[in-house]
Amino acid sequence: MLRDMSALWGKRMKGVAAVVPALGLLAASLGGCEYADDGGPPGVAASAPPSNAGPGHPDSGVASNSPAVPPEQANDEQMRRLLGPPGTDELPYLTATGAAAAWSADVPAGDYLLTAACVAAQYAELEVRLGGADAEESNILCHTRRVMRLTHQGGLITARVAAAADPHFGASGVRLEPYPEVPGSSAGPANGWAAEQLGPEQPGEVRGYPVPGQWHRSGPVESPGTLTLTFVCEGTGAVEITVFKPNGDDLHAGSGFTCGRPFPADIPVGPDGVLVRVDATHDPVRAAYSLLPSTGGGQ
Structure with missing residues (x-):
């Protein structure tokens, strides 16, 4: 079972799987010049995400909008900020610039969070499949995260996200992580x-x-x-x-x-x-x- 939990920073979006109400406490603007299929703009999205580059994938140390940073590298760094740093759980984590980010992995039964995102585009197409079930398909508004809760019975999980943009610069990414446990009663210091x-x-x-x-x-x-x-x-x-x-x-x-x-x-x-x-x-x-x-x- 897939549960769609997309954040659109103050706007509503209808995906294939569900309609999710969203309320943005504070909203920031998304730069973009493409239009949705209905002829109107897709709505407001998040501002540039904070830096959370993970081990083995550090930021360049130069601002992503600096002329010294190639567009492909800037987009990949922004993508990794949206996804967050890779975990230590060995679950799939993949980004791609100029191509779709796609993976298929044998995953034990349990509850998981799947996060997908895209940059340098207006939107991306997301496809998620659990085992032999039909794929769930929806669109992602770029520069925001799409988060889905997956209740998995064990076996294959397949995910693919492709940014709708110039293939040389559009970046996409998708990761899987365990659904968080309820913490203990003590938080120490x-x-x-x-x-x-x-x-x-x-x-x-x-x-x-x-x-x-x-x-x-x-x-x-x-x-x-x-x-x-x-x-x-x-x-x-x-x-x-x-x-x-x-x-x-x-x-x-x-x-x-x-x-x-x-x-x-x-x-x-x-x-x-x-x-x-x-x-x-x-x-x-x-x-x-x-x-x-x-x-x-x-x-």
Whole structure:
């Protein structure tokens, strides 16, 4: 079973598999000059993503828009920022410039997150197949992530994403990673820092300590409904936050946050809680969030 959880930074998009509501807390512009099939522009997408180049695939050290960086290299670096750094789980992670990114792998049964993205184009075509089932096909708005939860029974997973652009410069990528586990009750040293930022922990409150570049699962909440998610961080540069429910509904995203003050936002949360991801333009960043019933003070 595939669950589509695409973030369109304030716009809605209908894929083949599902229609997903999306609410952008803060939206930034996407540069592009092509048009959708219906003759209109595809909508607003995310700003240039933060840097999260992984081991073996570092950034060039030169800004991607610098004349000193070849277009192919700049696009690949931006692609890797969207996908995040490769994990240590040996699951598929592939980017391609000037060609489709495609892989097929034998994967054990379990729940996974598949992330696909594209740059230097308006959109890309994504195809995902579990075992011998029919392929799920949809379009990706470039310069944003498409995230899908896969409930896999074991066996072959095939994924392909191809950017619709000049084949010399359009870049695409797709990765697979384990669906995040609910963390333990103790966060070690982060507890003391979070208490300074968020105040004493309250009965029924859920707190999380996301690691930049990784998905964090809150676990269940005692009082589902409209909750205030309060996010705090310590570090330099801008921070991007992505939040959605584990079942794929009500995704929220924002970029351009600066550390130093709490940011509250009221969001609908079900009994299973949320998934949270923090990406930062400069490492290291320490982050925490809390979930409490809303009192109407969130944004």
